[in-house]
Amino acid sequence: MSSDLIHGACPHDCPDTCGIISEVENGRAVNFYADPNHPVTQGWLCAKVRPYLERVYHPDRLTHPLRRVGPKGGGQWARITWDEAIAEIAARWQAIRVESGAAAILPYSYSGTLGLVQMTVCNARLWNRLGASHLQRSICGAAAEFAVESTLGARHSPAYEDVAQSRLIILWGHNPASTAPHFMPALRRAQRAGAETIVIDPRRTLSAHGASLHLAPLPGTDGALALGLAHIIVQENRHDEAWLQANTVGWPQFKARLADYPPARVAQVTGLAESAIVDLARRYASARPGLIKIADGLNRHRNGGQTVRAVCALPAITGQYGAAGGGLAYSTSGYLRWDSEAVSHAADCPPAPRSVNMNRLGAALLGEINDPPIRSLYVYGANPAASAPNAGAIVAGLQRSDLFTVVHELFMTDTAAYADIVLPATSQLEHTDLHKAYGHTYLQYNRPAIAPLGESKSNWDVMRLLAQALGLDDPWLQQGADEVIEEVLTATANRLPALHGITLARLQEGRPLPLTLSPAAPFADLNFPTPSGKVELFSQSLADLGLDPLPGFVHDDDTAPAPDGCAEADALQLVSGAAHHFVSSSLANLESLLALEKSPFLEIHPLDAAARQIGQGDRVIVENRRGRCTLRAVVTGAVRPGVVVSPKGRWSRQGDGHNVNWTTSDALGDMAGQSTFHSNRVWVRSDSRQVPAPAEQQSMEDQHA
Ligand SMILES: Nc1nc2c(c(=O)[nH]1)N[C@H]1C(S)=C(S)[C@@H](COP(=O)(O)OP(=O)(O)OC[C@H]3O[C@@H](n4cnc5c(=O)[nH]c(N)nc54)[C@H](O)[C@@H]3O)O[C@H]1N2
Numbered sequence: 291m292s293s294d295l296i297h298g299a300c301p302h303d304c305p306d307t308c309g310i311i312s313e314v315e316n317g318r319a320v321n322f323y324a325d326p327n328h329p330v331t332q333g334w335l336c337a338k339v340r341p342y343l344e345r346v347y348h349p350d351r352l353t354h355p356l357r358r359v360g361p362k363g364g365g366q367w368a369r370i371t372w373d374e375a376i377a378e379i380a381a382r383w384q385a386i387r388v389e390s391g392a393a394a395i396l397p398y399s400y401s402g403t404l405g406l407v408q409m410t411v412c413n414a415r416l417w418n419r420l421g422a423s424h425l426q427r428s429i430c431g432a433a434a435e436f437a438v439e440s441t442l443g444a445r446h447s448p449a450y451e452d453v454a455q456s457r458l459i460i461l462w463g464h465n466p467a468s469t470a471p472h473f474m475p476a477l478r479r480a481q482r483a484g485a486e487t488i489v490i491d492p493r494r495t496l497s498a499h500g501a502s503l504h505l506a507p508l509p510g511t512d513g514a515l516a517l518g519l520a521h522i523i524v525q526e527n528r529h530d531e532a533w534l535q536a537n538t539v540g541w542p543q544f545k546a547r548l549a550d551y552p553p554a555r556v557a558q559v560t561g562l563a564e565s566a567i568v569d570l571a572r573r574y575a576s577a578r579p580g581l582i583k584i585a586d587g588l589n590r591h592r593n594g595g596q597t598v599r600a601v602c603a604l605p606a607i608t609g610q611y612g613a614a615g616g617g618l619a620y621s622t623s624g625y626l627r628w629d630s631e632a633v634s635h636a637a638d639c640p641p642a643p644r645s646v647n648m649n650r651l652g653a654a655l656l657g658e659i660n661d662p663p664i665r666s667l668y669v670y671g672a673n674p675a676a677s678a679p680n681a682g683a684i685v686a687g688l689q690r691s692d693l694f695t696v697v698h699e700l701f702m703t704d705t706a707a708y709a710d711i712v713l714p715a716t717s718q719l720e721h722t723d724l725h726k727a728y729g730h731t732y733l734q735y736n737r738p739a740i741a742p743l744g745e746s747k748s749n750w751d752v753m754r755l756l757a758q759a760l761g762l763d764d765p766w767l768q769q770g771a772d773e774v775i776e777e778v779l780t781a782t783a784n785r786l787p788a789l790h791g792i793t794l795a796r797l798q799e800g801r802p803l804p805l806t807l808s809p810a811a812p813f814a815d816l817n818f819p820t821p822s823g824k825v826e827l828f829s830q831s832l833a834d835l836g837l838d839p840l841p842g843f844v845h846d847d848d849t850a851p852a853p854d855g856c857a858e859a860d861a862l863q864l865v866s867g868a869a870h871h872f873v874s875s876s877l878a879n880l881e882s883l884l885a886l887e888k889s890p891f892l893e894i895h896p897l898d899a900a901a902r903q904i905g906q907g908d909r910v911i912v913e914n915r916r917g918r919c920t921l922r923a924v925v926t927g928a929v930r931p932g933v934v935v936s937p938k939g940r941w942s943r944q945g946d947g948h949n950v951n952w953t954t955s956d957a958l959g960d961m962a963g964q965s966t967f968h969s970n971r972v973w974v975r976s977d978s979r980q981v982p983a984p985a986e987q988q989s990m991e992d993q994h995a
């Protein structure tokens with residue numbers, strides 16, 4: 291029997307955007323593995339995506355449209371045809387347009403897939419043309435992106451393998467062993483060649499294994515730490531005055547501010563020893579080149595934007611931007627920005643009537659957004675009831691009887707469960723797309739390997755049907771996926787030399803194609819695309835927005851008061867970062883991955899556990915005034931006292947109806963409407979009952995696949 295090998299891209303929210311190969315026999319994918327020739331993927335996939343065919347052919351896949359019968363969230367559905375589903379959605383939306391205006395329709399999407407067609411174009415064209423409310427997509431890294439761009443002008447980042455040139459690597463609030471796995475072999479090679487690794491994280495993460503130093507500051511205090519390091523570096527005259535004068539704006543003002551951050555104060559704020567802070571400053575200033583690698587976990591705090599600004603100042607203080615192996619590693623997204631007009635056709639559309647912050651979804655549905663209120667919600671590529679903050683408010687909003695909710699999904703998620711109409715979505719093996727990456731600079735075409743399962747349709751194909759049914763006849767709402775790619779690629783290539791030689795036809799051959807970067811190392815020409823052309827320690831653009839123009843630190847914790855019967859002094863800070871075996875809530879319904887990740891848990895320090903009479907494996911209630919969830923206690927020294935950790939991604943409907951996001955805050959951060967998941971005060975108590983399932987300590991080594 292002959293089989294076909296179909297090349298594609300991993301679509302999940304991960305910087306690595308791996309090259310994947312599906313082996314297809316008689317229309318069925320029988321094998322799935324990494325592209326051995328992809329320079330970043332290098333022939334291996336992470337533990338979570340390796341069993342991907344389990345997802346593609348899962349018996350729970352939605353295979354036809356459903357209409358709710360019975361109460362919202364009641365789990366009773368009737369099968370309907372696509373014609374019926376599209377006609378009903380169009381009729382409801384037409385009525386809403388006439389009665390309230392299309393602003394009453396809110397699309398909600400995020401990172402189920404990162405493709406150009408199924409995400410980027412789907413987020414723009416239909417909604418713009420319809421005049422629907424715009425969604426401010428700030429759940430992930432909005433503040434960090436804004437902070438990096440306002441400081442350096444663009445998100446440019448070295449290739450993973452260039453870490454070989456670093457002598458010191460600081461993983462600052464970033465856990466690549468779980469969240470950017472293909473960075474790790476490069477890091478290990480650098481370590482074997484003598485480079486030192488330092489991890490700064492309130493949790494001893496998988497990435498901290500093999501590091502020479504792990505520092506665990508209190509969450510949300512890293513801005514003070516960064517300013518304290520700068521203080522010491524300058525005081526000990528280890529800074530690069532000439533570089534600062536030549537390449538930065540605002541150095542004198544910033545230097546003056548550093549006086550406020552002596553080690554004693556920084557030790558008190560961060561909960562670190564003064565000697566450890568001084569030691570870190572000396573190591574960073576002397577082991578050159580030194581690379582600071584961050585991602586978005588660090589910015590998910592109320593002061594996250596300023597934290598990232600302060601961290602970005604350190605490579606400037608030491609004159610290391612532009613040096614191979616030095617500077618900042620954050621994201622490669624800035625090397626390729628798709629032509630926005632080709633993506634959106636905004637010039638042919640009415641202006642967006644208003645913008646709704648996705649982090650305020652619950653509040654928006656419950657009346658914060660008015661005039662007109664949100665009357666219809668269309669969710670695709672996202673699972674807000676599980677993954678967005680303050681889930682209790684979201685679920686309450688989804689239960690509004692006058693809200694018409696459509697969810698386009700592969701599975702009956704926590705969000706889909708509250709829909710009026712559920713539409714079945716294709717998996718990555720069933721649709722066409724083009725992927726850029728945020729951790730590297732290869733483009734990968736994704737050719738469909740198999741036909742759509744059941745009656746499932748891709749995001750774009752559903753939007754084409756909706757456009758037609760709504761009488762929107764613009765040709766750019768009806769293009770095939772390849773036509774969309776061709777249009778956006780051509781328009782972008784016309785102005786972007788990095789796309790030199792990259793065509794749809796070449797991409798369709800299946801190999802990853804690299805962008806052409808000049809200079810190859812970020813900012814090697816010391817040309818920073820800021821308004822001043824320099825590193826902006828002082829940013830006039832921030833000042834114009836009424837923000838602090840200099841990197842700074844403001845102590846800004848979650849202010850939620852203690853629930854009844856709980857003492858203020860017993861509050862713990864709950865950090866809920868990435869789970870090793872899921873991507874947000876995606877993949878968190880796969881049996882093989884659930885077996886590895888085990889039941890939902892809370893890591894708590896032995897001192898905090900003892901103070902609450904919590905034993906290993908106890909069932910604990912984690913709560914605040916926003917909500918609560920029940921978790922299994924893992925008593926471990928891997929978290930610092932005062933901090934508890936429970937990874938994101940769990941499906942509420944697989945447990946007691948709640949997950950960690952029933953406790954998280956929907957307050958916005960200091961920049962760009964950022965989510966603040968980790969600025970979260972909770973109270974933890976034993977539920978006295980023991981968990982029946984195996985309750986042995988889950989060591990992080992076990993998780994290391
Ligand atoms: N396996 C897996 N991979 C993923 C994801 C996933 O869910 N699972 N999610 C993807 C997505 S959407 C994203 S945005 C990226 C995120 O990638 P990362 O930012 O690397 O991941 P996070 O786990 O969100 O956060 C990293 C670390 O920040 C720490 N942290 C939290 N608050 C603070 C603080 O105040 N100070 C310091 N120093 N550290 C702090 C957390 O303890 C955590 O270990 O990962 C992507 N990759």
Ligand SMILES: Nc1nc2c(c(=O)[nH]1)N[C@H]1C(S)=C(S)[C@@H](COP(=O)(O)OP(=O)(O)OC[C@H]3O[C@@H](n4cnc5c(=O)[nH]c(N)nc54)[C@H](O)[C@@H]3O)O[C@H]1N2
Nearest residue numbers: 400401402430670671672673677698715866874875876938
């Ligand atoms: N507590 C806590 N919560 C967090 C975070 C945290 O650090 N802590 N991190 C936040 C971050 S960084 C992010 S990025 C968000 C992510 O939040 P979301 O973007 O909501 O991500 P997921 O929860 O993975 O939901 C994605 C859904 O898209 C579906 N999907 C996949 N492909 C397709 C497709 O082609 N079409 C359609 N229609 N659906 C598809 C998947 O089945 C999945 O159910 O989560 C945030 N949530």
Ligand code: SF4
Nearest residue numbers: 300304307308336339
């Ligand atoms: S999730 Fe990341 S590491 Fe895993 S296969 Fe996808 S791109 Fe690669």
Ligand SMILES: [Mo]
Nearest residue numbers: 303430431586
């Ligand atoms: Mo994210």
